[in-house]
Amino acid sequence: MPNLNWDDVRHAMAVGEAGSLAGAARALGVNHTTVLRRLDALEAQLGARLFERQRSGYEPTEAGQALLEQGRHMAVRVEEIERQILGRDRALAGPLRLTTAFVVMDHLLPQPLAAFVQAYPGIEVEVVENAFLIDLNSSHSSVDQGVARREADVALRLSNHVAEHLVGRQLGMTQCRIYAQRGAPGLPQSITPLNDLVRDAPWVAFERDTSVRAYDPWLRQLLAQSDVKVRVDIYNAKASMLRTGIGVGVLPTFMAEKHPDLIAVSEPIPEMQQPLWMVTHPDLRGTARVKAFMQFVGDALAQRLAEAPS
Structure with a gap:
């Protein structure tokens, strides 16, 4: 046969x-x-x-x-x-697919990514903004097609845990604080104890049953008895609502630069700090464009996190 x-x-x-x-x-x-x-x-x-x-x-x-x-x-x-x-490709040319979260793409990645594509004009970067963590080990099999399809060459993950089989490095820690619209009547305008904010302030929170982020169950329990006015699904939507002055809410501190009209009203919250990881599959780490991207963009992101206000 x-x-x-x-x-x-x-x-x-x-x-x-x-x-x-x-x-x-x-x-x-x-x-x-x-x-x-x-x-x-x-x-x-x-x-x-x-x-x-x-x-x-x-x-x-x-x-x-x-x-x-x-x-x-x-x-x-x-x-x-x-x-x-x-993984044996040595050319600094061709496509490179990156998966990351909306908030990372919007606030941390644009400048490092722009600098990378200027430094390596032969590499075409495709960014897949995704709040869910894709397992690069399986190259993710598509249910619709019934065939294997590589989802990403590199992943940027806000996570306390990454799969052991992936390779990469931790770029730095991210912090979260509670923010309010600057000058909004009835909202705190200075650092306030967390318990007081939970008890007394109106809130903009995440969806009731979400578990996308590692700290979602902790945050949901914290706000169980709070006066929640609005619930949203992503950080960018939360920042937009906070700018209306409707309430206070948690944001990563690296978002503060883009929202100067918001003011931090809490100290950084230890339970919500998370590392930012850049990882790839072991078979791809020797690929020239993957190696160049992880070094160049990884260094730039590590520097941005180190300089971000806490």
């Missing part, structure tokens, strides 16, 4: 994930006749029907289930090979 064509297997896996030719075609960015042609070719080569065509969609047969299971193993192996080849 001739060797299996990985593209044929990939199309079959997409059918298995989507349950239809049309769904697989959308996920793969092709037309449904291409998917059908690939599937027919694979079934002919294997001499087995992989899916039963039913009204509810394409249901994998026993042979199809076996193929999908083995295909997932193949996808992982293809992904590993890709990472190892990329």
Whole structure:
């Protein structure tokens, strides 16, 4: 039997994930006749029907289930090979994908990133702003496509913990304080004990059930009996609400430079300090563009954190 064509297997896996030719075609960015042609070719080569065509969609047969299971193993192996080849890339050119949080992109990253792309014009950086921490180890398998896809080359993470298999460095610590609109009637305008703020001040808080940030459960418990006026999902939205004078709220201190109309009304809160990490997968750390990015941008961010007011 001739060797299996990985593209044929990939199309079959997409059918298995989507349950239809049309769904697989959308996920793969092709037309449904291409998917059908690939599937027919694979079934002919294997001499087995992989899916039963039913009204509810394409249901994998026993042979199809076996193929999908083995295909997932193949996808992982293809992904590993890709990472190892990329790790030997010595060119200071090509794409580099970075994942980070909205607040880091908005307040810490722009100047270091601009300086990097000016220093390395051959490298195209794509930033994926994401508040959730992507596991670079798996290169994140896409549910829609049913195939392995690399999510990021480098991650910037505000987190107390990073996966042990990732490599990188801690760039510095970030602090949080409580802020209020400068000069707002009825709001504190100087450093106030935390317990007094929790008891007496109106608040702008995060969503009630969020657990995106490591300290969300602690903060939610702290404000359980407080007078919460508005709840938002991200720091930038919170800063916008604080600037209306509706209440006080927690922000990272590195946001203060961009919001001079806000004033800190608490000391830094120990329970909310977090390190900023820059990490990558071990297979990619030798890639020239990854190495250059982590050194250049990492040094710049470490300096910004060291100089940020606490």
